[in-house]
Amino acid sequence: MLMIRPRMASGTQEKQYTPSLLSFFIYNPKFGPREGEEEKKILFYHPIEIEKNEKIRNVGLCEAIVQFTRTFCPTKPAKSLHTQKNRQVFHEPEENYWMVMVVRNPMVEKPNKDGKPPTVEYQEDEIIDSVYGSVLKQCYSMYKLFNGTFSRAFDAGGVELLIQKLEKFFYRYLQTLHLQSCDLLDVFGGIAFFPLDKMTYLKIQSFVNRVEESLSLVKYTAFLYNDQLIWSGLEQEDMRILFKYLTTSLFPRHTEPELAGRDSPLRPELTGNLLHYGRFLTGPANLKDPDAKFRFPRIFVNTEDSYEELHLIVYKAMSAAVCFMVNAAVDLSREFCEQLDSLVGPQLTLLASDICEQYNINRRISGPEKEPQFKFIYFNHMNLAEKSTIHMRKTTSVSLTSVHPDLMKILGDINCDFARVDEDEEIIVKAMTDYWVVGKKSDQRELYVILNQKNANLIEVNEEVKRLCATQFNNIFFLD
Amino acid sequence: MAADVHNKGASWEVKNGNLAPVDRLQKDRSDSPTPGLVEGTEPGAGQEGAMFVHAQSFEDLTAEGEPNTNDRSAETGDLSPAVSVEAVARNAQEEVLEEGEEEREGSSEPAREEETKQVRSSNKAKDEDVTSETWRSHRKHLFVLSEAGKPIYTRYGTEEALSSIMGVMMLLMSFLEDKKNIIRSIHADGYRVVFLRKSPLILVGVSRTSCSDRELTPRTSNRQSYDLRRLLAGSEHLTDSLLQLLDRDPGLLLSAVMCLPLADSARDVVSSSLQAAKSKNLVFSILLAGNRLVTLVRKKDQFLHHMDLHLLFNLVGSSSAFRQGEGWTPICLPKFNPAGFFHAHISYLEPASDLCLILVSTDREDFFNLSDCKTRFLERLRKRSAYQALQEALSMPSYPVSQVGIPELRHFVYKSKSSGLYTSPDLPVPYQAVEEHERLIGLYQNLHSCLHHPTRPLRYMYCCRETENLYALVTSGFELYLCFSPLGTKALAVSAVPKLVKWIRKEEDRLFILSPLTY
Numbered sequence: 001m002l003m004i005r006p007r008m009a010s011g012t013q014e015k016q017y018t019p020s021l022l023s024f025f026i027y028n029p030k031f032g033p034r035e036g037e038e039e040k041k042i043l044f045y046h047p048i049e050i051e052k053n054e055k056i057r058n059v060g061l062c063e064a065i066v067q068f069t070r071t072f073c074p075t076k077p078a079k080s081l082h083t084q085k086n087r088q089v090f091h092e093p094e095e096n097y098w099m100v101m102v103v104r105n106p107m108v109e110k111p112n113k114d115g116k117p118p119t120v121e122y123q124e125d126e127i128i129d130s131v132y133g134s135v136l137k138q139c140y141s142m143y144k145l146f147n148g149t150f151s152r153a154f155d156a157g158g159v160e161l162l163i164q165k166l167e168k169f170f171y172r173y174l175q176t177l178h179l180q181s182c183d184l185l186d187v188f189g190g191i192a193f194f195p196l197d198k199m200t201y202l203k204i205q206s207f208v209n210r211v212e213e214s215l216s217l218v219k220y221t222a223f224l225y226n227d228q229l230i231w232s233g234l235e236q237e238d239m240r241i242l243f244k245y246l247t248t249s250l251f252p253r254h255t256e257p258e259l260a261g262r263d264s265p266l267r268p269e270l271t272g273n274l275l276h277y278g279r280f281l282t283g284p285a286n287l288k289d290p291d292a293k294f295r296f297p298r299i300f301v302n303t304e305d306s307y308e309e310l311h312l313i314v315y316k317a318m319s320a321a322v323c324f325m326v327n328a329a330v331d332l333s334r335e336f337c338e339q340l341d342s343l344v345g346p347q348l349t350l351l352a353s354d355i356c357e358q359y360n361i362n363r364r365i366s367g368p369e370k371e372p373q374f375k376f377i378y379f380n381h382m383n384l385a386e387k388s389t390i391h392m393r394k395t396t397s398v399s400l401t402s403v404h405p406d407l408m409k410i411l412g413d414i415n416c417d418f419a420r421v422d423e424d425e426e427i428i429v430k431a432m433t434d435y436w437v438v439g440k441k442s443d444q445r446e447l448y449v450i451l452n453q454k455n456a457n458l459i460e461v462n463e464e465v466k467r468l469c470a471t472q473f474n475n476i477f478f479l480d
Numbered sequence: 481m482a483a484d485v486h487n488k489g490a491s492w493e494v495k496n497g498n499l500a501p502v503d504r505l506q507k508d509r510s511d512s513p514t515p516g517l518v519e520g521t522e523p524g525a526g527q528e529g530a531m532f533v534h535a536q537s538f539e540d541l542t543a544e545g546e547p548n549t550n551d552r553s554a555e556t557g558d559l560s561p562a563v564s565v566e567a568v569a570r571n572a573q574e575e576v577l578e579e580g581e582e583e584r585e586g587s588s589e590p591a592r593e594e595e596t597k598q599v600r601s602s603n604k605a606k607d608e609d610v611t612s613e614t615w616r617s618h619r620k621h622l623f624v625l626s627e628a629g630k631p632i633y634t635r636y637g638t639e640e641a642l643s644s645i646m647g648v649m650m651l652l653m654s655f656l657e658d659k660k661n662i663i664r665s666i667h668a669d670g671y672r673v674v675f676l677r678k679s680p681l682i683l684v685g686v687s688r689t690s691c692s693d694r695e696l697t698p699r700t701s702n703r704q705s706y707d708l709r710r711l712l713a714g715s716e717h718l719t720d721s722l723l724q725l726l727d728r729d730p731g732l733l734l735s736a737v738m739c740l741p742l743a744d745s746a747r748d749v750v751s752s753s754l755q756a757a758k759s760k761n762l763v764f765s766i767l768l769a770g771n772r773l774v775t776l777v778r779k780k781d782q783f784l785h786h787m788d789l790h791l792l793f794n795l796v797g798s799s800s801a802f803r804q805g806e807g808w809t810p811i812c813l814p815k816f817n818p819a820g821f822f823h824a825h826i827s828y829l830e831p832a833s834d835l836c837l838i839l840v841s842t843d844r845e846d847f848f849n850l851s852d853c854k855t856r857f858l859e860r861l862r863k864r865s866a867y868q869a870l871q872e873a874l875s876m877p878s879y880p881v882s883q884v885g886i887p888e889l890r891h892f893v894y895k896s897k898s899s900g901l902y903t904s905p906d907l908p909v910p911y912q913a914v915e916e917h918e919r920l921i922g923l924y925q926n927l928h929s930c931l932h933h934p935t936r937p938l939r940y941m942y943c944c945r946e947t948e949n950l951y952a953l954v955t956s957g958f959e960l961y962l963c964f965s966p967l968g969t970k971a972l973a974v975s976a977v978p979k980l981v982k983w984i985r986k987e988e989d990r991l992f993i994l995s996p997l998t999y
Contacts, residue, residue: 061655068648069668072616072686076669084662125935129667406936413930426944428970429930432937458942458974 015109015118018180019127022086022102023047024139026150026166027059030096031159043097043150043159044166046174062090062100080129085122089132093140097150101136103127103179128412130419134187135177141241143169148300148309176249183408184415184448188379190386191243194228200358204230207351211324211344217336219310220301220325225355227251234325238301240384242312242323250314251321254281277352278345280337281314281321287334287341294332299325315344320352374451374468375403377411381444390450403450407435411448414439418446428461436461447473522957523985524896524903524992619918621686622723625650632681635723649684653677728914728921729771733928734959736895736902737786740772742873744989749866751775751997757857758999759850761843763822765857768836769874771797773901773993780998785815786900792824796836802826806854808847811840825850829858834874881905884983886976888968890948893924893961894984896992903984903991924961927952931959942970949973 024046032040038056045055069078081088084105091099105122112118147153147169153162196204208221208231222232222239227247232239279285284292296311309328314321322344326332378387390403414427418441427439434454438461440447449465456464615637623642624633629650631639639646653675656663666673676683731737742750754765754777763782767774771793778784795811796802807826823846825839837857839850861867881889883905891911895902911920923943931938931954943950949964951973960980964973988994 057655061652064648064652064655065666068645068652069666069673071645072621072671072673073668076671078666078668080667082664082667083656084664086661123935124664125933410936410938413933413936417926417930421945423946425946426942428940428942428944429938430940432939434939458940459971462970 013111017104017107017109019103019106021046021174021177021179022104023050023058024099024101024170024174025055025059026097026099026170027062028096028098029063040159043163044170046170058102059100062088062098066090066098079133082124084124087127087129087132089129089136091133091136091140093137093144094150099136099140101132101139103132126409128409128416130187130416131182131184131412132179134189135179135182138186138189138241138244139170139173139177141237142173142245144303145238145241145245145299145301146297148307149303152303152307184377184411185386185388185391187412187415188377188384188386188446189240189244190379190384191240192228192247192387193385194225194230194355195362196230196355197358197362200355201230203351203354207347208233208322210347211322214343215324215336215340217326217330218324219308219327220323222323222325224321224323225352226319226359235302236384242299246314246321246323250281254316276317276345276349278315278317278341278348280341281316282312283332284337287338292334294334294337296326296332298328301325313340315340315348317345317348318352318356320348320355322348373453374449374464376447376449376468376472378448378473379446381446404433404435406433407431407437407450410437411439411450414448415446428458438465440465522896522898522955523981523988524894524899524901524958524994617688619688620723621684623649623684623686625682625684627677627680627682646684649675650682653682728917730893730904730921730924730961731771731786731902732790733921733925734893734895734902735786736900737789738772738902738904739991739993740769740774740873741878741903741987741990742774743869744994746866746869746873747775747993748995749864750861750870751777751993753857753860753864753866755997755999756860757853759839759841759846759853761841761846762839762850762853762999763842764838764840765853766792766838766840768793768796768834768838770834772878774835774870775993775997777997777999785813787815788813792838796826796838802836803828803831806847806851810844813840823847825854827854833871835870878904878906881908884980886972886979888965888972889962889976889980890965891920891963892980893959894980895959897956897958899992899994901992920963923948923950923963924952927961942973944970951977953977 024044025042026044027041028043029041031043032038038060039052042055042059065081066077069076077092078090080090086102086104089101089103091101093099105124106126107123108121109118110121143166147165150162153165157164204223208223212218212221220233222234222242223230224243224246229239229243234242280287283296284294286292296313299310299312300308301310302308310325311328311330311332313324313326313332315324316322324340375390376388377390379385390408410429410431414429414437417427418425418439424443425439425441429437431437436451436453436456438447438449438451440449447469449468451461451464453461453464618636620635622633622635623631623646625631625646627650629647631643631646633639634642653663662677663675665675671686671688674685674687676685750767754767754775757765763779764784765777766784766789767776773789776784776789791813792811805827807824809824809826810821811824812821822840822842823844825837825841825847827837829835829837837854839853841850843849858867861870881891884892890908891905893902893904907917907920911917927941927943927950930941931952938954940953941951943952944966946966948966949968951962951964953960958981960977962973962976962980964976984991
């Protein structure tokens with residue numbers, strides 16, 4: 001499956017190709033240590049059609065590179081390989097299990113006269129390692145969320161079970177990767193938090209406590225509004241990937257029925273229930289349906305220590321969504337779901353409208369939104385909080401940014417600079433397009449601002465950023 | 481005025497970017513230097529044409545190795561009236577091609593053996609266990625191997641001990657080439673490995689510093705031309721010292737050369753003395769003081785590439801053999817012509833002094849002629865009592881940054897694009913230790929690579945860190961890198977630029993060679 005998207009440049013015949021996934025494989029060198037058994041190392045290989053020997057050779061190359069770099073630093077093997085045509089990113093999530101992603105460099109195809117094949121020019125400096133390294137790590141985290149670790153699967157059912165699980169998961173998951181629109185936000189993999197006043201926050205807190213009290217099966221709860229997180233009982237790392245799943249996969253799949261009219265055939269589940277707007281996003285679509293299945297997706301959390309397997313119940317009323325996580329050993333019955341529906345449904349409907357009201361009041365106070373002179377991305381490594389005014393929306397298919405891709409790459413470059421040095425830093429640059437880009441790193445926080453003030457000088461830009469910090473982050477300390 | 485200047489700027493654009501600007505009149509030089517200065521009018525710009533062929537960027541330098549460079553030299557040959565040098569060079573080139581690889585290596589370095597022995601014995605640092613932690617922790621490694629995977633050079637350790645690693649390098653390289661792909665680099669936490677094939681050699685660099693591979697690659701490739709000729713004949717120390725120079729000298733990074741600060745009257749005397757001491761086959765006369773240039777006189781229409789000049793600096797600086805008397809050695813100036821050879825008369829004006837005279841000729845029998853040139857030059861110099869001034873300038877440190885009068889400014893590097901010259905004050909206290917010195921150069925390298933990013937170049941970059949504040953900018957006329965103490969503010973940095981440029985304009989007679997001479 002090659003995801004090539006030709007884009008015709010206006011006026012010329014040049015074709016521009018965005019970066020695309022060439023191959024993706026997972027191997028464990030311990031599974032086929034002897035010569036002639038190399039194929040056994042390979043646990044998953046995409047695309048599947050590749051000839052066996054070719055697969056073995058490509059895996060061999062990765063092994064060789066990892067081994068080679070150990071001569072220079074035994075503890076820090078290779079992370080990526082740059083070649084003229086592509087980038088390979090390596091990740092060893094569990095001991096001896098290697099994941100490799102090969103991304104083709106963006107390229108420009110220039111047609112030649114006289115029927116000669118077109119010349120292809122690879123743009124080798126376009127791909128930022130940290131972005132695709134993070135995408136690869138995210139692939140693993142997502143797999144782990146739904147399948148647990150590689151080694152657990154191997155212990156439970158040997159190589160066969162592991163291979164089966166990998167194929168089942170990655171076959172579909174890889175199609176949802178949109179490598180051309182990956183950027184700095186993928187590096188952060190942060191969580192967007194919903195800004196809220198104290199009263200409403202306490203209301204939500206008490207709602208969560210009440211539900212957990214009456215439904216003792218519920219082990220963890222997470223509360224989201226407008227695809228933004230308000231409260232979570234999960235560990236941060238687990239919440240991070242669950243949040244990613246909810247906002248980029250589960251919620252977008254369900255927005256369509258909501259947007260459809262009340263009488264639309266797309267939302268049959270609401271016909272029987274006029275008391276509240278609550279419904280299950282996972283599990284039974286309609287409780288009244290006698291054939292309804294009470295099966296929920298299973299997720300794995302705390303894989304480092306207690307290794308818990310849980311049912312994931314996502315329940316939504318208007319813009320408010322709650323995740324209830326129940327021990328997977330318990331069978332969830334119709335009675336439990338009905339109890340949950342009748343308890344949570346009306347309360348959540350009420351709460352959702354409360355939040356909405358409060359949200360609108362807050363927005364009115366902060367004044368009418370006018371197009372600001374700047375766009376920014378903020379990320380806090382401590383609580384994974386992330387905020388971006390650069391991204392208009394992030395859905396399953398595309399993340400739309402409102403700035404030029406080159407500027408996003410400059411942000412990526414600055415981020416790499418920050419990652420290299422473990423000290424507070426500030427970098428201000430002016431691009432050839434006359435945009436100013438400011439990056440600030442203070443303690444665990446990073447802020448990136450893009451200013452569109454062509455004639456401003458360094459001092460004015462600095463003032464502008466100070467003003468921004470004062471209005472948007474008035475209680476967050478940034479080094480001057 | 482500005483538009484006027486721009487037009488002038490456009491007219492110099494010569495087809496292959498290889499020829500120096502046409503002569504300009506004094507009045508073209510703008511009076512008040514501003515960051516908007518156009519190339520050719522910035523402080524330090526030469527008045528009567530540049531001395532160097534200057535590359536616009538690293539890409540020019542690395543532009544695909546040999547065939548290309550050959551083309552270029554052929555082109556220049558066609559453009560300029562067929563000078564004898566060109567012909568000789570081209571003959572040499574053909575000769576060499578016929579002789580084949582082995583011969584080429586041998587023939588390039590006949591007069592070097594004595595020196596080599598001397599160096600071999602002083603190579604103790606090399607006997608290092610390649611599996612030890614110290615070997616691993618070197619900041620920059622360089623390996624050179626033949627296309628067959630045979631080890632040729634390593635910066636640390638012995639070639640023999642590393643043969644298996646080099647074999648792997650070779651395999652990685654050829655594996656990807658089988659797939660019609662080219663390996664560029666491998667990245668890991670805290671270090672990177674960069675691969676480069678320059679037939680018939682393969683270069684592999686390993687760097688722990690923060691400089692990007694964009695830098696590392698061209699730097700290695702610059703070395704390449706050098707390696708090919710020098711190191712194969714067993715003069716590893718030249719490569720060693722060149723590598724060290726790369727870590728410490730901003731000139732290589734900037735593709736520029738620093739001049740010895742000297743009153744222009746004194747420099748004029750030296751230059752004209754050198755100019756008068758000419759000989760039929762003399763192409764370049766170069767007077768060096770350490771690794772700073774005092775003056776350079778060239779044959780009309782012949783331009784020296786700054787990279788070649790750096791190689792000469794290195795050649796002179798890394799061996800003491802020339803101190804003892806007059807040296808006569810064949811040299812290759814790879815940027816001038818990668819396959820041709822010149823013959824250089826290298827001698828110090830006085831055994832104890834840093835002043836070194838290099839006379840480059842096309843004739844291999846020219847030793848006595850050039851020796852005579854030197855005598856004539858010295859006579860003239862003494863007669864016009866310029867020698868004293870030269871000695872004085874030499875004994876003094878360059879200049880402290882405090883002369884500029886900008887508070888909190890610790891150091892700067894200013895490069896005039898059109899003349900290919902740069903100036904920089906003495907290193908201040910915090911950077912005098914070797915480690916700190918290299919760290920500062922590393923910071924400049926990082927700024928440089930960001931500003932000159934191949935697809936996302938920048939105009940300005942301001943970088944505020946715990947140890948210093950850095951400000952770098954590129955205009956069409958100059959490049960400037962400033963290093964402030966952490967107490968420096970942005971406002972200060974912004975105001976410092978015009979102030980500094982003004983100061984350099986005032987001092988340019990002293991800091992730069994404004995009117996290079998030809999025979």
